[in-house]
Amino acid sequence: MTTNTQGQGHIDEAISIGRKTTYALMGAGLHGYNGINPKICLQIWNIYIKPRVIYGLENIKLSNGDRKRLNQYHKRWLKQMLQLPERTADEGVYIIAGEIPIEAEIDRKILTQLMQIFRGEDIEKDIAERQLAVKDSTSNSWFIYAGKILEKYDLPKIHDLLRTPIAKGVWKKQLTESIINFWKHDILEKAKEKSSLKNLDLKDFKVGNIHSIWKHCNEDTLAVSKAGIKAKLLTGTYLLQSNVAKFQQKSETATCKLCGRQDETVEHFILICEAIEPQRKPFMEKFRKILEQHDVWNHIQVKIYNCYQS
Numbered sequence: 001m002t003t004n005t006q007g008q009g010h011i012d013e014a015i016s017i018g019r020k021t022t023y024a025l026m027g028a029g030l031h032g033y034n035g036i037n038p039k040i041c042l043q044i045w046n047i048y049i050k051p052r053v054i055y056g057l058e059n060i061k062l063s064n065g066d067r068k069r070l071n072q073y074h075k076r077w078l079k080q081m082l083q084l085p086e087r088t089a090d091e092g093v094y095i096i097a098g099e100i101p102i103e104a105e106i107d108r109k110i111l112t113q114l115m116q117i118f119r120g121e122d123i124e125k126d127i128a129e130r131q132l133a134v135k136d137s138t139s140n141s142w143f144i145y146a147g148k149i150l151e152k153y154d155l156p157k158i159h160d161l162l163r164t165p166i167a168k169g170v171w172k173k174q175l176t177e178s179i180i181n182f183w184k185h186d187i188l189e190k191a192k193e194k195s196s197l198k199n200l201d202l203k204d205f206k207v208g209n210i211h212s213i214w215k216h217c218n219e220d221t222l223a224v225s226k227a228g229i230k231a232k233l234l235t236g237t238y239l240l241q242s243n244v245a246k247f248q249q250k251s252e253t254a255t256c257k258l259c260g261r262q263d264e265t266v267e268h269f270i271l272i273c274e275a276i277e278p279q280r281k282p283f284m285e286k287f288r289k290i291l292e293q294h295d296v297w298n299h300i301q302v303k304i305y306n307c308y309q310s
C-alpha cells in the first residue's frame with residue numbers, strides 16, 4: 001500500500017487504458033452512433049472496461065482533481081454511448097444510464113480493502129493501529145484517507161471499525177447501500193435544479209438499470225437510433241426551434257418550421273404539431289387503447305388538452 005500523493009500520472013494511465021480497451025473491444029470505436037444498443041455497451045463497460053480503468057487505484061490517494069478527471073472521462077464515455085451531446089447535464093446522463101460516478105467504485109474498493117485489513121491479523125493491521133493512533137487528519141496516511149471516505153458515506157467511524165471489524169457479507173451490503181444512496185441523493189437533488197431535465201421522470205432512476213427507452217430496442221439499429229432521439233428529448237438537448245431561438249435570438253424565432261402555428265416546444269413537437277399528425281395518429285390510437293384498458297385515458301386526455309390550450 002502506498003501513500004503516494006501523485007495521483008495524476010496514475011489517472012492519465014487509467015484513462016489511456018480505458019481508451020485502448022474500448023477501441024480494442026469495438027474495432028472502429030465503441031460509440032452509440034454505430035447502432036449498438038447502449039445497454040450492451042454499458043454491459044461491456046462494467047464487465048471489461050471499468051475494472052481495468054480503476055485497477056489498483058484503491059491503493060493511491062487520489063486528490064479531488066484526480067477524481068474529477070476520472071469522473072469526466074466516464075461521463076464523456078457515457079454520453080458517446082447514449083448518443084447525447086457534450087452539453088447534456090451530467091445528472092441527466094447518470095439517470096438515463098442508471099450509473100453513478102466512477103469514483104464510487106474506487107471508494108467501494110478502498111473500504112472493502114480497509115475492512116479486510118481490520119479483520120486480518122498481519123502487519124498491515126499493526127500499521128493501521130499505529131497510524132490511526134498517531135496521525136492527524138492532515139497526514140498522508142492511507143488509513144486517514146480511508147477514514148474520510150467512511151465519513152463521506154456516513155459509515156461508522158474508523159476507530160470503531162478497527163476495534164470491531166464487520167463481517168464480509170454484512171459489510172458488502174452496508175457499503176453498497178450507503179454508496180448508492182449517497183450518489184443517488186446527490187444526483188437527484190442536482191437534477192431537480194436543472195430546467196433542461198424537467199421532462200425526465202426522476203423516479204425512473206435505478207442504479208444499475210439503463211433507462212427503459214433502451215430496454216426493448218435489442219439489436220434493431222433503427223429502434224436504437226429512435227431511442228437516441230428520445231434520450232435527447234428527455235435531457236432537453238434535442239434541437240427544437242424554442243432552443244435554437246434562445247441561442248440565436250437575432251436570426252431565429254421559436255416558431256415551428258413544420259406548421260408555422262406555434263412555438264416548437266417539446267409538447268408541441270410530441271402532441272400538437274399538425275404537420276406530423278399523420279405519423280402521430282396510429283401511435284396515439286394504440287396508446288389510447290392501452291390507457292383506456294388501465295382506466296387512465298381521461299387523466300392523460302386532460303393533460304393533452306391543457307397543452308393544446310397553452
Ligand SMILES: [Zn+2]
Binds near residue numbers: 260261
Ligand atoms: Zn408545428
